[in-house]
Amino acid sequence: MASVVLSDAEKLYIIHGVQEDLRVDGRGCEDYRCAEVETDVVSNTSGSARVKLGHTDILVGVKAEMGTPKLEKPDEGYLEFFVDCSANATPEFEGRGGEELGTEIASTLYRIFSSEGSVDLKSLCINPGEHCWVLYVDVLNDQICTTAECFNNPSHQFSGAWQSLIGSKVLVLRNHTGTFCYQLLECGGNLFDAISITVKAALFNTRIPKVRVLEDEEGSKEIELSDDPYDCIRLNVEDVPCIVTLNKIGYRHVVDATLQEEACSLASLLIAITSKGALTCMKKIGKGSLDPESIFEMMETGKKVGKSLHASLQKVLDEEESLGTTRQKVGFLG
Amino acid sequence: MPLDHRRLRGPDESQPPELWAAQPRDGGGGEAEESGAAPRDPCALRPLFARAGLLSQAEGSAYVELSGGTKVLCAAWGPREAAEPGGAVAAGRLLCDFRRAPFCARGARPRPGGAAEREAEREAAAALREALEPAVRLSRYPRARLAVSALLLQDGGSALAAAISAASLALADAGVEMYDLAVGCALCRPPRGDGDGDGSAAEPWLLQPGEAEERGSAARLTVALLPALNQVSAVLGGGRGGEPEGWGRALRLGVEGCQRLYPVLRHCLLRAARRRDGA
Numbered sequence: 001m002a003s004v005v006l007s008d009a010e011k012l013y014i015i016h017g018v019q020e021d022l023r024v025d026g027r028g029c030e031d032y033r034c035a036e037v038e039t040d041v042v043s044n045t046s047g048s049a050r051v052k053l054g055h056t057d058i059l060v061g062v063k064a065e066m067g068t069p070k071l072e073k074p075d076e077g078y079l080e081f082f083v084d085c086s087a088n089a090t091p092e093f094e095g096r097g098g099e100e101l102g103t104e105i106a107s108t109l110y111r112i113f114s115s116e117g118s119v120d121l122k123s124l125c126i127n128p129g130e131h132c133w134v135l136y137v138d139v140l141n142d143q144i145c146t147t148a149e150c151f152n153n154p155s156h157q158f159s160g161a162w163q164s165l166i167g168s169k170v171l172v173l174r175n176h177t178g179t180f181c182y183q184l185l186e187c188g189g190n191l192f193d194a195i196s197i198t199v200k201a202a203l204f205n206t207r208i209p210k211v212r213v214l215e216d217e218e219g220s221k222e223i224e225l226s227d228d229p230y231d232c233i234r235l236n237v238e239d240v241p242c243i244v245t246l247n248k249i250g251y252r253h254v255v256d257a258t259l260q261e262e263a264c265s266l267a268s269l270l271i272a273i274t275s276k277g278a279l280t281c282m283k284k285i286g287k288g289s290l291d292p293e294s295i296f297e298m299m300e301t302g303k304k305v306g307k308s309l310h311a312s313l314q315k316v317l318d319e320e321e322s323l324g325t326t327r328q329k330v331g332f333l334g
Numbered sequence: 335m336p337l338d339h340r341r342l343r344g345p346d347e348s349q350p351p352e353l354w355a356a357q358p359r360d361g362g363g364g365e366a367e368e369s370g371a372a373p374r375d376p377c378a379l380r381p382l383f384a385r386a387g388l389l390s391q392a393e394g395s396a397y398v399e400l401s402g403g404t405k406v407l408c409a410a411w412g413p414r415e416a417a418e419p420g421g422a423v424a425a426g427r428l429l430c431d432f433r434r435a436p437f438c439a440r441g442a443r444p445r446p447g448g449a450a451e452r453e454a455e456r457e458a459a460a461a462l463r464e465a466l467e468p469a470v471r472l473s474r475y476p477r478a479r480l481a482v483s484a485l486l487l488q489d490g491g492s493a494l495a496a497a498i499s500a501a502s503l504a505l506a507d508a509g510v511e512m513y514d515l516a517v518g519c520a521l522c523r524p525p526r527g528d529g530d531g532d533g534s535a536a537e538p539w540l541l542q543p544g545e546a547e548e549r550g551s552a553a554r555l556t557v558a559l560l561p562a563l564n565q566v567s568a569v570l571g572g573g574r575g576g577e578p579e580g581w582g583r584a585l586r587l588g589v590e591g592c593q594r595l596y597p598v599l600r601h602c603l604l605r606a607a608r609r610r611d612g613a
Contacts, residue, residue, distance in 0.1 A: 071349055107457045111572045115553075241575070267468075269569065271578075278575025282555075289468035289565035292589050299578040 004259050011264045015250040023254065030305055032256040035197065037316050038330055039205035047206025051198040054258060058194045059140040060202040067134035069125065077124025077132035081109040083139040105195060108283065112272045115280045118240050119203065123233060127213050127221065135206065139195055189258040192270055196243035197313060203240060204317050207232040241272035241280050244306045246298040248290060253298050255305050269298045273306030275314065350442045379591055380542045382598055386507040386606035394508025398500035402544045403490030406497045410504035413478035426475030428467055431483035432459040432497060438489045458494055465498045465558040465568035469516040470505060480510060491545040492520035498558045498568065499599060506603055514560035515599055516567050519591040521584050522551035523573065539584040541591045557588035561596040
């Protein structure tokens with residue numbers, strides 16, 4: 001993963017801060033950074049979303065294509081994930097470095113979505129055993145990771161300016177308590193959470209054209225696409241889980257760690273939480289090990305944070321949806 | 335991979351017969367499974383056989399077998415000079431490899447080197463590395479690499495957990511400095527004992543599931559523990575959602591299972607050392 005080089009003193013500073021529930025950017029241990037969510041950013045896709053979480057910038061496109069269902073599940077469609085960590089993000093992603101991380105993230109996504117009930121796969125079926133929709137979910141990580149130029153820069157004005165500039169175009173998601181609204185604070189960090197939020201937003205945005213199966217007397221089937229481009233099915237994303245990564249720093253754990261904080265953390269626990277607070281996946285990542293007791297604490301925090309994350313994400317998505325076509329798109333210039 | 339013409343090849347498109355046989359058998363098979371599952375103590379561990387130092391070519395090796403047919407063979411190679419010196423990275427690197435024998439699972443033989451197969455192996459190898467890294471004193475091997483490779487001969491359930499135990503035994507057998515052995519233990523939750531309703535009181539998680547139990551399970555979890563330090567080195571699980579409390583209970587059960595397996599592995603290491611001294 002992308003990393004920064006920190007001196008021992010810097011690390012100690014972060015660790016001691018976390019102990020006092022105060023992080024370098026002024027957040028508490030259980031606060032997320034401000035995230036920007038925009039859906040429908042790429043018109044060539046069935047659904048797309050872009051999320052900026054601090055400096056972590058994720059773009060997800062969903063394309064629906066027709067395919068044949070898997071043999072074991074003839075009446076279900078399926079999802080395919082591909083994660084590309086482009087070398088734009090950090091030089092470390094060049095060559096095979098990004099590939100390794102990409103497959104790790106993709107396999108985590110598969111793990112999360114393989115649990116039945118996260119997405120109603122039956123609704124993707126067109127014709128049992130023969131045709132189904134395959135959703136190709138492509139994740140692009142465009143994280144712009146400069147040096148520590150913006151480190152320690154509580155850009156209040158910056159964020160204010162941004163918001164007035166973009167007005168209602170970009171909706172700012174204020175997670176958790178919403179007391180801190182910093183933008184462009186630091187670079188990168190917390191890739192998994194950002195990706196899962198973006199995937200959920202993109203799936204929410206996904207519109208799959210309606211098709212009908214016509215059968216003539218001889219039993220040969222024909223697929224007919226609806227004439228009306230607005231006649232489409234939407235996915236129910238209520239049960240799509242979000243990932244919450246809890247980084248163990250010192251004796252405490254933090255959510256939504258920045259790159260600097262990730263460098264101080266030896267081990268972290270990644271859990272996937274649905275909006276109802278059910279845990280669907282958990283995984284330890286990192287070089288270190290964890291005390292069993294701290295894992296229980298982390299799961300509790302994860303559930304609490306995950307629930308509020310879902311609530312605010314859903315609110316933002318609904319709000320954006322209600323703006324309809326009048327919404328001016330910001331795209332990548334914002 | 336070039337086609338092997340000596341092999342009798344099936345038609346281009348074929349489907350495994352189990353898919354079609356499964357439906358009518360489901361009722362009978364389910365019952366048979368139920369009757370087998372009912373008396374099963376959820377906390378019961380499958381008897382484990384472990385032997386270290388059995389490969390002559392590798393510096394360290396171990397074989398772990400769980401009764402019911404999970405067989406894993408592991409080999410470890412001690413510090414070698416790292417191919418690409420990591421520059422500022424002073425600590426050594428642990429390279430893990432996980433292979434599934436083409437005949438290890440039930441059903442049709444997967445094409446070796448197939449994309450799905452490779453993906454699964456790579457994920458298992460990453461999980462193995464995560465589990466072993468905290469146990470090995472990598473800082474003692476600067477600019478060096480250690481290699482572990484696990485070969486799954488037969489998958490009878492709880493394969494990754496067995497591979498973690500075997501790999502840490504192999505590393506210890508190779509004389510690599512370690513903080514502790516990493517002991518793996520798997521759990522699964524059968525679909526009926528859903529943890530969200532009234533079933534939460536009963537412990538629905540099963541320790542060290544067999545292959546049949548694992549296949550039909552709603553959720554799975556693999557835990558690795560460093561028992562002497564009481565540190566969890568790997569947690570990997572997923573499946574149908576459940577309350578975090580339920581997963582917490584599962585974790586506790588898994589940790590307990592690892593603690594109970596620990597003496598067996600330690601004993602095996604001792605035996606291997608004695609054998610080597612005797613030889």
